[in-house]
Amino acid sequence: MNDNTLAEQIADSLRRDILLGRLAPGALIKERDSSAGLGVSRTPLREAIRILASEGLVTLRPSRSPIVANPSLKEITDDLVVMNALEILAARLACMNATAGELDRITALHEEMLAISDTADAVSYFEVDMAFHRTITAASHNLSLADTHRSYMARLWRPRFLAASLRRDRPRVLRQHGDIVQGLISRDMGLVSREVESHTRHLVTNITDLYERHPNGQPGETVTGQAAMEPPRDPALRPH
Amino acid sequence: MNDNTLAEQIADSLRRDILLGRLAPGALIKERDSSAGLGVSRTPLREAIRILASEGLVTLRPSRSPIVANPSLKEITDDLVVMNALEILAARLACMNATAGELDRITALHEEMLAISDTADAVSYFEVDMAFHRTITAASHNLSLADTHRSYMARLWRPRFLAASLRRDRPRVLRQHGDIVQGLISRDMGLVSREVESHTRHLVTNITDLYERHPNGQPGETVTGQAAMEPPRDPALRPH
DNA sequence: GCAACGATTTTGGTATACCAAAATTCGACG
DNA sequence: CGTCGAATTTTGGTATACCAAAATCGTTGC
Numbered sequence: 001m002n003d004n005t006l007a008e009q010i011a012d013s014l015r016r017d018i019l020l021g022r023l024a025p026g027a028l029i030k031e032r033d034s035s036a037g038l039g040v041s042r043t044p045l046r047e048a049i050r051i052l053a054s055e056g057l058v059t060l061r062p063s064r065s066p067i068v069a070n071p072s073l074k075e076i077t078d079d080l081v082v083m084n085a086l087e088i089l090a091a092r093l094a095c096m097n098a099t100a101g102e103l104d105r106i107t108a109l110h111e112e113m114l115a116i117s118d119t120a121d122a123v124s125y126f127e128v129d130m131a132f133h134r135t136i137t138a139a140s141h142n143l144s145l146a147d148t149h150r151s152y153m154a155r156l157w158r159p160r161f162l163a164a165s166l167r168r169d170r171p172r173v174l175r176q177h178g179d180i181v182q183g184l185i186s187r188d189m190g191l192v193s194r195e196v197e198s199h200t201r202h203l204v205t206n207i208t209d210l211y212e213r214h215p216n217g218q219p220g221e222t223v224t225g226q227a228a229m230e231p232p233r234d235p236a237l238r239p240h
Numbered sequence: 241m242n243d244n245t246l247a248e249q250i251a252d253s254l255r256r257d258i259l260l261g262r263l264a265p266g267a268l269i270k271e272r273d274s275s276a277g278l279g280v281s282r283t284p285l286r287e288a289i290r291i292l293a294s295e296g297l298v299t300l301r302p303s304r305s306p307i308v309a310n311p312s313l314k315e316i317t318d319d320l321v322v323m324n325a326l327e328i329l330a331a332r333l334a335c336m337n338a339t340a341g342e343l344d345r346i347t348a349l350h351e352e353m354l355a356i357s358d359t360a361d362a363v364s365y366f367e368v369d370m371a372f373h374r375t376i377t378a379a380s381h382n383l384s385l386a387d388t389h390r391s392y393m394a395r396l397w398r399p400r401f402l403a404a405s406l407r408r409d410r411p412r413v414l415r416q417h418g419d420i421v422q423g424l425i426s427r428d429m430g431l432v433s434r435e436v437e438s439h440t441r442h443l444v445t446n447i448t449d450l451y452e453r454h455p456n457g458q459p460g461e462t463v464t465g466q467a468a469m470e471p472p473r474d475p476a477l478r479p480h
Numbered sequence: 481g482c483a484a485c486g487a488t489t490t491t492g493g494t495a496t497a498c499c500a501a502a503a504t505t506c507g508a509c510g
Numbered sequence: 511c512g513t514c515g516a517a518t519t520t521t522g523g524t525a526t527a528c529c530a531a532a533a534t535c536g537t538t539g540c
Contacts, residue, residue: 005302005523029490037389041525043283046492050287054294056384060244063492063531078382084327089325144296148388245493271522281495284523303501303522 006040008039010048013038017059018068019157025070029058056155069155073211076159077204083152084200088131090149091192093140094184102139103185109135110181114174122165136184163206170232172202246280250288253278258297258308259397265310269298296395297317309395313451316399317444323392324440327373330389331432333380334424342379343425350421354414359360362405369404376424403446412442 004012012133017023035045049066052058056079061071071079094102109132116125130153137149153160163169176199183191244252254274257263275285289306292298296319299309311319334342349372356365366388377389394402416439423431431450 007523030490032490042492043524043526047287047290047523050290064533065491075384078384081333081382082326082385082388085329086322089322093321142321144315144318144392145322148322152384199248247493270520272520281520283494283496287493302504305521 005044007044007051009049010038010040010045011051014048014052015055015057015154018052019161021158023068025068027068029067030065030066030168055151058164071155072161073208076156076207076211078154079156079208080154080200080204083149083156086136086145086149087200088193088196090137090140090145091180091184091196092143092189093142093145094136095187095189095192097141098139098184102135106132106139106184107181111178117170122161125126125170126164128163129173130141136180139184157208159207160203162210163203166206169202169206176202242250247284247286247287247291249282250278250285251291254288254292255295255297255394258292259401261398263308264304265308267308269307270305280409291459297389311395313448316396316447316451319392319396320440320444320447323389323396324437326385326389326392327377327440328381328433328436330377330385330419331378331424331436332429333382333385334376335427335429335432337381338379338424346375346379346424347421350414350417353417357410357414362401365410366401366404369413376420379424399447400443400449402450403443406446407444409442413439 004011014023014029018150023029024030029049031042031049035042038045045181049058049060051067053060056071057069058066060066098106109128113128115130116128134150137146140146164173176195179195180192180199183189183195254263254269263269269289271282271285271289275282279283287298289298293306296311297309300306338346349368353365353368353372356368360368368412373393374386374390377386377434380386404413416435419435420432420439423429423435
């Protein structure tokens, strides 16, 4: 059998459907229908739904069908505030704990992002953006922090993706990333804190703008393009 | 039937067993045996185990029995670092957002703690301590932050409880709590940040001491006394 | 017409049965 | 006496069946 359990595969599949907009916010996820649609039984589908609920992508209601989460702007902003604090902490810890190899990987991702910024589509561009932030978090050498941060990244995936699609902002983002890289390499905790904070502040502004243009439901239609879109990995189980 | 689902009740029960030390760190939780022992079927027990795993109290291993988590000192310290950041953020937000009523509740809890500090047993004392910190987090008016913080409180419950049992530290803890209350009331974000940080630093020291005296497994035997011990509520489902 | 009520259907929650890895046991062989 | 390996047992993963709330819809009485 496959190395992953069925429930995890289903969670991955549903997560893609939600994040790419194929499952609209507020849509019902009936256990019988969905499991039949995927050709599996209800048991692993139920488990998958709980996984997604713990990531904030699905809302559980007592004795009622789970629905695709439809967070309000306040909830998204609240999540961003928390993720901001986690990223600042991660960056500061990375200043202290990152190995030379990790700094190289971060630098390489930044340079790749610079290289493709003119030509890449939103999807490929965003993939590198995600990898950049995730690598910094990993360099903190704090597994709990990395897990929690990953969870917030997942639930903020869609708003972040939409914001990253604003091509006019790419120069600023790249400049800030460059400053963060500089701060990490020189192990300047004050600098990285300021830059991460500023980075998030712009993100909040952009997402607020987008949200006010498309108050509820789908800001922008289904994400098309390559199906090889990186589905965020579910939080790794920690083998203590 | 009861208002809570069976899986949640099982999770509550297992959580109490783990946190009070009735289930030793590293102990196997076999699905068949445990479910039979509780007189329920495997399905809700499985779900309960996933809940506890998401709280970090149980470790899942592929195709092997789940075991009670047995975190290393580094993992506990890592968790404390994250919780510290979350508490600082919560306290700063509470400075901005707390209502007068919430500040009153926080003050009342602090005064209750002062009143019972000489007479109370470890369990009752710790209950108030938990409530104090949880109320501050709630006053941040950021639900995600409160949930995430609650999760870290849960997984750090046992080390925190053992540290709080050190009676010699109570005067310092009470003084720091008083400073935090003052900072909140005067909405002085700098003050509360410093005090929360210092609070956590002492906690890390105490837990490190305890851990080095009892490296693995049980530092201190099963918690006895009243069975009415507050079992931490599982993270509330957020009705968006 | 319409509102209140009850039968039917739908749906999540739980129990049970089955399957396939993984662990264990025990005997054959060196 | 030790070691390797196959049969057996144990155990987590999955499918299916059953139950009880909740929602839906049709009916009835006003």
